[in-house]
Amino acid sequence: MIEYAVFFFFAAVAVVFATVVVIHRNPVVGALSLVASFFSLAVMYVLLEAPFLAALQVIVYAGAIMVLFLFVIMLLNLQHQHEPATRPIQQFLGYTSAAAFGVGLIYYLTKYAVLQSPTTPFVAGAREIGVALFESYIFPFEAVSILLLAAIVGALLLSARAGKGPAQASVTAQVDARAEHLP
Amino acid sequence: MLTADNVLGVVKILIIVGALLNVTPIMVWVERRGSALIQDRVGPNRVGPFGLLQSFADALKFILKEDVVPAQANKWLYTLAPMFGLLPALTTMAVIPWGRAFPLHNVRVAGHTFFEQPYLFDPIVTDANVGILVIFALASLGVYGLATAGWASANKYSLFGGIRASAQMISYELSLTLAAVAALMVAGSLRLTDVVHAQTGYFVLFGAVKIPAWNCFSPAMWLSMIVFIVAAFAETNRLPFDFAEAEAELVAGYHTEYSSMKFALFFMAEYMAMAAMSALIATLFFGGWDIPYWNEPATWWASLLTMGMFLMKVIAMLLVFVWVRWTIPRLKYDILMKIGWKVFLPMAILNIILVAWFIARRWI
Secondary structure (H helix, E strand, C coil): CCHHHHHHHHHHHHHHHHEEEEEEEECHHEEEEEEEHHHHHHHHHHCCHHHHHHHHHHHHHHHHHHHHHHHHEEEEEECCCCCCCCHHHHHHHHHHHHHHHHHHHHHHHHHHHCEEEEEEEECCCCCHHHHCCCCCCHHHHHHHHHHHCCCCCCCHHHCCCCCCCCCCHHHHHHHHHHHCCCC | CCHHCCCCCCCHHHHHHHHHHHHHHHHHHHHHHHHHHHHCCCCCCCCCCHCHHHHHHHHHHHHHCCCCCCCCCCCHHHHHHHHHHHHHHHHHHHHHHCCCCCCEECCEECEEEECCEEEECCCCCCCCCCHHHHHHHHHHHHHHHHHHHHHHCCCCHHEEEEHHHHHHHHHHHHHHHHHHHHHHHHHHHCCHHHHHHCCCEEECCCCCCCCCCCHHHHHHHHHHHHHHHHHHHHHHCCCCCCCCCCHHHCCCCCCCCHHHHHHHHHHHHHHHHHHHHHHHHHHCCCCCCCCHHHCCCCCHHHHHHHHHHHCCCCCCCHHHHHHHHHCCCCCCCCHHHHHHHHHHHHHHHHHHHHHHHHHHHCCC
16 A cells, blocks of 8 residues: 555656656756656656665665766856747647657556566666676676777777867966957 | 564664663763863862762753743744754764674573574664765755854844854765775775775784774875864864854854753763764774774674673773864964865875775775
């Protein structure tokens, strides 16, 4: 009984906050709503008896990735808290693609999803996932690691100024650059 | 639904929440008197004996103060931010064991006999098999309170505090997690009760000297213990890592615009997070509730003694937090980032390799 109450409460929370992410103007509110949505998803994992996945969901998505998102939004969006109004075509495209994706998802779920619990217990503990990652899926796992490493190196390279190493301006250079813009 | 599990579960939750709510007033007094002791001052000594009631006066002051919301602030997030900050601090203790389990059998209360079937009372709110991951998950959510408060206040200094807090907590979370991995490898489990049980034995030196098998006494753990404790200071935003506040640079950082009970909530969150972190350090490295050189019998009084032992370890760690705050000055922000990524992270990874080697050689 209590599982149903928890499920429907957090399902509602997840859907409402996911909607807020799409329709709210303010990017910070959007990011925080996404955190709430991710957290509700983690509760779903707990209800599915996969607490390990739930903890990883919160640590990786809600805890690490979204903090970085929020960090970047807060860093870049200092002057104007509200995004300037976009062109109508952009709004139209954004809303229709979100709606189309939602409708497609509901169609797929109602048509193909298996809406009953599995007969055998679903095991997704730390050990099982670790064994799967390092035995069955060792190649994709390593490939993803190398891909991420390449992305990091690429980001470093892009942020570096031509021929001057990583982007590290000295304090005096920053102050001089700032002084040029002063009246 | 009135089963022993449910009733005792509520009792455990009340014990933990009650203890955590009392941490703040006591620790505020300890901090103020401790800082006075370290700085050769008297400290608060007017309200009650030794100024013990000072915290109650402070609480009354917080409640009676005007609750100001800045005109430019985002009202919703400004109000929610202190709650974001408090929730992780309150819930972390749920997966930390605070005593040895003992059986309840035929307990007589007011003429009624309870527990005719023996029932094992485990002093932990929920013994999740991913215990420590729950703690890290909640700790990683703690940053939203600070970041949201900084952003929603519509104040430049607050925003700087929030941004600094998010960058700092992301950086030190990695070291914190990797340092804890060493202790988990020895226990072979993510469950914190297993971590404590793995530390209840003894190391025997030269076939004669018995040392408690606490992780802090094992040479393989020293590196990770240092990294974990330093990262714990950074995660709880305490000096020498309190860049989110940094009153010399940012007025009061993320809570510059907060007043009244909302400010008090941040205050409470800081001390509760400190207490939870101290409990985690005691569990991972100092044997949890284990009393050295005593094979605790499975009785209620021995269990009470183990709870007292756990409490003593937590208090000792809290005193270290206070001691360090008033001894070591704040670092520079670039140094914080540099040592976080270039010193503590490699140290934590090296230590994992070291522990793996020790385990492979069956030394621990």
